[in-house]
Amino acid sequence: MSKDLRGTLIGLLGAENVKEHVSMSSVTTFRAGGPADFLCTPVSEEQIRALAAFLQEAHIPYLVIGNGSNLLVRDGGIRGVVLQLGSRFSAVTAQEPEDGRDGAFLTAQAGAKLSAVGHEAQMRALSGFEFACGIPGSVGGAVRMNAGAYGAEIKDILCCARVLMPDGQVKTCSPQDLQLSYRHSALDENGGMVLSATFRLRCGDPEQIRARMAELAEKRRSRQPLEFPSAGSTFKRPKGYFAGKLIMDAGLKGLSVGGAQVSEKHAGFVINRGGATAADIEALIGEVQNRVFALTGVKLEPEVKIVGERE
Ligand SMILES: Cc1cc2nc3c(=O)[nH]c(=O)nc-3n(C[C@H](O)[C@H](O)[C@H](O)COP(=O)(O)OP(=O)(O)OC[C@H]3O[C@@H](n4cnc5c(N)ncnc54)[C@H](O)[C@@H]3O)c2cc1C
Incomplete structure (x- = not known):
């Protein structure tokens, strides 16, 4: 199946635009996450349309990404195709x-x-x-x-x-x-x-x-802690509050799970201090949500899109 799919994708896009088993840490700003079965980088609208039509028809799941700056991909990665619309x-x-x-x-x-x-x-x-x-x-x-x-x-x-x-x-x-x-x-x-x-x-x-x-x-x-990988503000702004302030007031600056940390510089950012797995980041997000809710009754909702399979 994977070999057939590879052949079809190469037929549609050219070998240089199809990569197999690509770590999503290389295409997301969190620098974490497991592999995509295929990463496709179409270079024209015609290629995008042909690829999407084929994937729809064949019931192959796909995820479109841009710069990967608002994405947390779980460590099990992404089955199917990641379609990256990038510099070309x-x-x-x-x-x-x-x-x-x-x-x-x-x-x-x-x-x-x-x-x-x-x-x-x-x-x-x-x-x-x-x-x-x-x-x-x-x-x-x-x-x-x-x-x-x-x-x-x-x-x-x-x-x-x-x-x-x-x-x-x-x-x-x-x-x-x-x-x-x-x-x-x-x-x-x-x-x-x-x-x-x-x-x-x-x-x-x-x-x-x-x-x-x-x-x-x-x-x-x-x-902002721009010196560390992140996906920007981790949480949406809850009505009437600022996520960063709620997290700071709850004393959670610096809270860590594995390589993931609530930034000391800006509590609204979860950062990858080095070697964080997506599971570390997701667990820390959950911990922050639980602690802020317990203290304030405010439910923080992730702004970051969490996708892919658990390991
Ligand atoms: C340091 C830092 C600072 C940031 N500051 C801000 C900020 O000030 N304000 C803000 O709003 N965000 C901020 N962000 C978050 C992020 O940059 C934005 O959400 C940005 O718009 C995401 O664009 P992207 O191309 O990286 O999308 P991705 O992360 O690649 O994708 C995000 C979502 O969009 C979908 N998507 C991507 N491309 C397409 C497409 N062509 N068609 C349909 N769906 C698509 C994806 O499937 C996914 O659901 C910040 C992130 C970082 C790392």
Whole structure:
């Protein structure tokens, strides 16, 4: 089965774009997790569509990933196919608005990094993307998560996204279609895959845009444990609270399970201090949830997507 599948995947994508038994620690920012049976990196929309159609038809499970910066893959890994939309699916183009209004649209393929889109916006003197350029994700992952920071979120600038639905149709979805809300989109439920997204940005001063990006990058460096692997904020913000503050007030900074630790620098981050297994990280997440709940009655919900098989 695995040999047949390998042959079919190579036939669809070329041998250089199909790898077998790939450790998910190499494609996720937590640097933990077991192997994927296959890691496929399609280079064009045609390849993505052909691959998805084949996998659907053959009932082979698949997981689409971007930069792996919001994922915890369990140690048993992922059966089936991981479809990574990465650097080879990352073009960014600009279009003038037809209504004559100020600004422009930027359209980015799903694998484009948010930092690259931010850079393109700055080069073109377009403002509105500054909040997102320090988030270490891809455009596809950011739309799926409705990523946000410093008072803004993808929802505020998204004009539309082209989405490959499980039935093989490509739909142009508005933000309303995508039902973007706090770290959630309808893609969580409908299984759609973002192929590209178009953002509406306004004219700005390139120097001011650059300065704002630098200011936010400095904020991240000084407050977040960027020197350790993590998936960013581990928990969603519970209504009326801040997850990091609840965890800090519960005295959990520095709490460890194996190589996983609640960051001493920012209690909202679980970090991999070195050699953490996904089981360590998941156990620590559970421990933090239990202790915070026992003390405050607040249920912390992971923002990080936990996927894959237990060992
Ligand atoms: C140091 C650090 C700081 C962070 N700061 C922030 C922050 O300020 N704000 C914030 O919101 N997040 C933050 N994050 C989390 C993360 O970067 C974002 O959630 C980001 O949007 C995830 O993008 P990704 O490409 O890495 O997605 P992945 O981690 O690869 O995937 C995340 C989810 O999206 C799905 N997905 C990926 N690509 C697609 C696609 N093309 N179509 C459909 N679904 C897809 C995956 O299946 C998965 O369910 C941070 C993470 C780190 C490590």
